[in-house]
Amino acid sequence: VASTLSVALITANSSNRLAWWCEQVRRYADHLVIAVDAGCVDDTLAVACRHADEVFAVDTGGEPTLVRDWLHHRCGDDWILLLDDDEILPADAACLLGPLLGDRTFTHYLLPIRQVVDCGADLGWVVDPRSGQKPAVRLWRNLGGLYRSGAGGVAPAVLGRGCSLPEDGPLGVYSLGSAWAGTVTTSALPATAIALDVPRSLGPLLSRTQVPEVSQVISTDQLRRHVITYCPTTPPWSATYRLVNAPTELTTNRGALLRVAVKNTSAALWPTSGCRRGRICLGNRWSTPEFGDEISMGDTSLLPNPVAPGEEVVVEAGLWTPRLPGRYRLTVELMREDDAWFSQHGVNPLILWVSVKSGDAPQATRHYVGRLPDDVDRDPSDPVPSLLVVRPSVRVLDTRDGSGLPDAARGPIGQDGLVVLRIGGAAGVVAHASGVTVMVTVLDADYHGWLAVFGTDGTKGEAFPVVHFADNRHPVTMTVTAALGVGRGHGRLSLHLSPGPVGATAQLLVDVCGYLLPAGRRSASSAQ
């Protein structure tokens, strides 16, 4: 397949050279796409309309770099070549470009930029690398999600393998600005003569003769919105969810489908890359009030396509149910893979309370392997000799702002409330730790009571008061060493506030300071 080439130009007040430039570029370009600054005082727009394939009048608001990426998204060929209105390629560029565009190896090329000066009878390009520019990305594949054209003079950022063309090779970008400004070669500025069919000087700008019919002037706001949408640093963390349909009956250890409409209410495009890192997709997790997380990371479902700001897509989300029957909190929400859940950035997830009945499927064929909720390491009544491993303190719960572990409780905890923390395998604690040392703080309490801290076993642990507090809202802190749960509560720690008056609450803070390692076990499999 012969590849095609779009040449993109952003220009202003160039009516004295634009027709000539277009004629030069036509030799190798399949399409000329030009953005003309709406603030031009000369006839640039009319000249562009006569010579280019697509012309846009753009109101850059004094920021010409705003238009770059927007303009490149208007190009429709296989490759994009970026030139300025005082830059050209050699006369035989069509021959030189052919093999590059046909080579399947690279996604982009860096071209040497050669400053052209007046050498008397001829023109020449400056060979002293100290006075020249470094090769720059000027030629790249026009594929979705592959490039982002920089602002502020920065070259486009293109993903994939690129190739830098040799500085003394036949193909380079000849920059004519110096020659047109009258710069001549000197002993301090040695130049290599080159045969370029270039006017040695430019005439005056052409007066504005008419207003050509351009479909519309692209506003500064439109350009800014585009930059924000495609900028990878624009936060994607704003979304709404709508449940389209859900299964009415769920049984243990099997798959189910959920249809969820997801709307992008952020200013960023949500990417769906063929590489995992950074893409936005829909995930789920399961928990119970008594045991906390049961499945902390369920299957993920891909978005059908990159989702633009304001766009809504329906995702068919696959779920795999827990292996034990019960009533579960099913949390469905977006995530940026290898980064964070949207709820960690303040977006309310879709939460469903679902009952999962006992199924008849054999337990042999597991969907999830590794440590499962019903793994039993040992008899909880059997004391385990342990070593204490001291770690830098890590906060795993702060109900004042919801920080700590993913899904950490937020807001004051009501009297008789239970909080379950999955600490084994997190916060620097190894997955097979038998216990933890934590610093527990109760504050802002408005009733007399106590807090029980114990290895998660599905109860509220009323028999184990640890931290007593008063109703004066003063903080009370206690360092506690407690066994972590086993079996279904594996690796978890429960905190239970004693019953009190209706509406009474307290805030909780938990910092992990160390963990207990069963004697004879090594800590090689350290936690994330």
Next chain:
Amino acid sequence: VSVPTLSVCLTTRNAADRLPWWFERVRPYADEIVVAVDAGSSDGTFDFAARHADVTTSVELAGIVEPSRDWLAQQARGDWVLILDDDEALPVDAGQLLGPLLEDRRYTSYGLPVRWVVSDVDGRLAWLHCHPWHSAHWLRLWRNIPGLYLVPGTIHTTPVVLGHSRALPPAGPLALYHLNLLWSPRAAREAKVARYESLAGPEDPTAGEFYLYEDYQSTVELVSLPADESFPTALAPRPARRDGLTPSQTTTYAQLEDHLRKRAAARQMGG
């Protein structure tokens, strides 16, 4: 206007019983068929592939096909690469369905919805409309630009392809029909799962539930195949080994590993 071309890449072993059907199915939409035959094949697979494929190579494998994927894709000359296994097929009208996708510049890769085909109680063919068989996407179709992709060599790996990807609609016309459940008896599938378990890491999914679907059959909805779609319900007996074309050389497992190492090192992907 020139049309983008498609290379279909297959890594296979002892598949002489299904390759005639597979080639008949693939040839209408493939501009090029590139086949790697496991050097351990003993049933004439190489001979058949060499007579019918555009490129046929012999590779040394160790139980899984993934270490050959990236190397094989690089032997392809089409504008796009489609990876298929010898028990997988696209719909009969794939040629028409693929055209617009290959011409769409917005995407560098496509995730294909997967349909696991079985016989229903009446013997009619249907696919499993239930997670995890349904709604999953497998990234199998991408632009053949080596600087754009890398296929790691680990079991059940997902290719890394830079740029925007599109997950085709699960209920749409273009899907990947997976025929292993239809063609393999339960005992063979149990053996396959056991082999995967021995190769997978302790935290990796073994995909046992995919292959032993009968355990969940009571709650799985079945969807009949489209009227114009059909697949052989059983394979012809595997032919006895016969003399024929044999590979002049074999790409060793060490060479495949070396290829992947170099590719990973040379990759300058910003992610």
